[in-house]
Amino acid sequence: MTAERDGEADTGVSTTRKTFAILEALKSEEGLTITEITERTELPKSTVYRHLATLTDMGYVIEREGGYYIGLRLLEISEQTRNRKTGYTAAKRKVFELGQETDERSLFVVEEEYDAVYLHRYGSLADTMIGKRRPMHSLASGKVILAEWDDDRVADFVERKGLGRHTSNTITDPDALAEELDRVRKQGYAINDEEYMDGLCGVAVPVHTPDDELLGALGLFGPASRFTEDVHEEFVSRLRDKAGEIRVTLAYG
Amino acid sequence: MTAERDGEADTGVSTTRKTFAILEALKSEEGLTITEITERTELPKSTVYRHLATLTDMGYVIEREGGYYIGLRLLEISEQTRNRKTGYTAAKRKVFELGQETDERSLFVVEEEYDAVYLHRYGSLADTMIGKRRPMHSLASGKVILAEWDDDRVADFVERKGLGRHTSNTITDPDALAEELDRVRKQGYAINDEEYMDGLCGVAVPVHTPDDELLGALGLFGPASRFTEDVHEEFVSRLRDKAGEIRVTLAYG
DNA sequence: CGGTTGCGTTTCACTATCCGGAACATTGAT
């Protein structure tokens, strides 16, 4: 009823929330029918019908063979974000080169609202993971970005997002995190030692613009069996080269 | 008032339309302030304010330094479309390889609602063009797709979208289009001879799944000066190789 | 320093419009 609650619940336009509830439903499972969306969103059938009519009319949703799909028009909107900075686009190419040269999975990650978000990725055909959000403290790329922040901002991150445990190796203690970030700052790269998922390791370095603004993190990851001590050096030097190339590209086109 | 008009105007939820009007405004120009969005959308200020509050609350829009930006959460939704089919993801890699090997711009295009839509692209750092929509009849890749359709569907396309002229070379006559599509079918590839933009040429081939379903079109394009008769053969054979590789990837993982 | 301009924010009364139950139409299967 009244505007504000404990947190801040129902600001603004609930109609818009319904629309996006439907889009999110289609994200997780494409080709749904109206009734299936009804079940998943717990919205009345006629409401879903009306919203879908609007969305298809605008082209953001496509109906084909009785099922509904996210339209490519949304792609045009969101792709904007991946090219917001020239450095992002330059990073895309480097991610690809890294993947080809090392035959491992590679990624470029930026931070948004204290999440590590995949902007570019090279890897398995099944799932590109682009747009997926991960907890920063449990990823090599996330730690690289955290290491560039001052203590206050890191403290705020810890407070707001917490240091959730994902494996037995996850850093869950703020002091341990501070130590780790110090180490990252000193050595100039971060390592993920099965901290997010068992058996999954990674290495990442920061990417800077010519005027030393942080763009994001460039990383490689793969199974623990292949990410042993002795390959770290090679991976790190490759990553540094690519990060440097991005910087140069930005400076001299 | 009554449900339908001449075309079909205001179906469904006008609130949702307002939300997307705001998102579209941010797409074309990021970092806008509330008043700037007000001007561009011609919506009252308080309405824009309320919608933006909702969108930022949901994370689809981000506020930074007084300006509003599209959030990366939208990326997660739309990226789904680029990986709807495994072939799409496989094509991404091939587009990249093509670009690297030929040092020209390359693309993978699919059709949606009679538009040619860029799904993957390799080229300039400035603009990736992903998600952009182009008229099918004036693109090599578009013609490749049209050539796979039966006459009825092509006729429907012509009726619905028209054959708009973009340059002096654009095919604007339905019969000429039919002839051209015959040629494309025979030779198995299409050429864009400055039909969309003066000085811009292209070559494209169709991409099929192992069970001969059309996935989209794979193409190369660049300045007319480099796309002369004698290089067509080389480009076409390269494109055919890559299209074949996609097919094989789909068949044998 | 007042005054002014321009912006984001909030208020508030109004009613447009979104809602959703329920009836209806359509399809497909048995």
Place this chain on the structure above:
DNA sequence: ATCAATGTTCCGGATAGTGAAACGCAACCG
């Protein structure tokens, strides 16, 4: 032909979105 399940339409009602206007806050400036 019957039935079940789905998509579509209808319609009264009140929710909730609307937008003009007022407010608060900076920055700018005379």
